[in-house]
Amino acid sequence: MSSVQTVLLEWFRQHQRKLPWRGVTDPYKVLLSEVLLQQTRVEQTIPYYERFLARFPSLEALSRADQEDVLKVWQGCGYYARARNLHRLAQQVVAAGGVFPRTSSALRALPGIGPYTAAALASIAFGEPVAAVDGNVRRVLSRWYAWEKPTAGQIQQAAEALMAGLAQSQGPSPGDWNQALMELGATVCLPKNPACGRCPVARFCLGQAAPERYPGAKERKQRRLELTALVLQGPGGVYLEQRQGPILGGLWGVPMEEGPGALARLLVRFGLERAERLGSLRHEFTHRKLHIEVYRAPWVAGENPASRPLSRLDQKILALVEANLSSQHSPAG
Known part of the structure; x- marks a missing residue:
């Protein structure tokens, strides 16, 4: 085994964070932790x-659940396609025998399993000597080898070479x-102000000598979308409808349209003549910036939004409505 591996593994044994999934080899729990950690910080995960x-203690329990129940438990975590894929995966694996x-x-x-998740799950749960490359590993290896603009293949090859040396040692x-x-990447070799001294x-x-130079920043392109939301309030609460599409599909929210003429289309759809403007807000997804x-x-009808899984976007919209109502009902002066 190379010296870098010996030193890093010894450091990991002594300094790894105490996390609820550490030391766990149950593939369902390993998979859940890895899926949650994608796009989500550890303290939030x-x-x-x-x-x-607590709600779905096993793959079998998850497979039996309704998608809406799964999304409700996932609510607030974002990236809801992960929850939908995890649910589909559970149903598929259980249907094939549960293994x-x-x-x-x-x-x-399996649904929603990409190269990184597959490698992480196979190595942690089943001991397969396969390299798992996430953003932390990419940054660590870019700095080790002083690669400013490494290709994905270059990083993968380096990670596999390190894993091969580990496998030979048995x-x-x-x-x-x-x-x-x-x-190492998550706690020491940070994107900004890396703790090189420790x-x-x-x-x-x-x-x-110049760790923040490696790797060079990736350009982040975001598509800007102009949307109009119509909050329909009735005695029972707010009218909600189930969303479709890859981003918020399966969740519930207020009616929404994109682009010019959006309000007019919404009014026609619900047989209304006018609506009161409450204000505007902004919301960002990874590749989309919404106004x-x-x-x-x-x-005339509605329901209590608390009974449905809502995205953070719809929670922000309803919070704007509540703030508007509160200001109207506040005593003057």
Whole structure:
């Protein structure tokens, strides 16, 4: 085993964070933690992980659930396609006998499982010597080798070479090695202000003289969307409808239209003549920047939004409505 591996693994054994999924090899729990950790910080992941397992303690329990129940438990975590895919995966695996595939290549055939998740799950749960490359690993390896603009293939090849050296030693588990690399990136080799002074493998790092140079920042392109939301309020609450599409599909929300003439289309759709403008708000997804004009009109029916899984976007819209109502009812002076 190379010296860098020996040193990093020893550091990991002594300094790894105490997380509820650490040391767990149950593939369902490993998968849940990995899916949650995509796009979500660790401190935010822990309560969602514990809440999800309390409601769906096994793959079988998840497979039997209604999608709406799954989305309700997931509510607030964002990236709802992850929850829908996890639900589909549970149904597919249980229908096939309830046993997970044990290799990363076979795992990739399951819904929502990409190269990273498949490698992480296979290495941690089943001990397959396969390299798992996430953003933390990409940053660590870019700095080790002083690569400013590495290709995905270049990073993957370097990670696989390190894993191959580990496998030849027949020593520590592949899952520990993958987690050690990720832990280094998450706690020491940070994107900004990396703690090089307490890095256990700093002497092996070619980029330590200017670590923030590696890797170069990726350009983030966001599509701007102009939307109009119509909040229909009735005696029972707010009218909601189930959303479709890849981003918020399966969740519930207020009627919404995109582009010029959106309000007119909404009014025609619900047989209304006018609506009151309440204000505007902004909301961002990874590749979309939304500007939403919010209107309100009376409605004869509705429901309590708390009974449905809502996205943060719709929660923000309803919060704007509540703020408007509160200001109207506040005593003057």
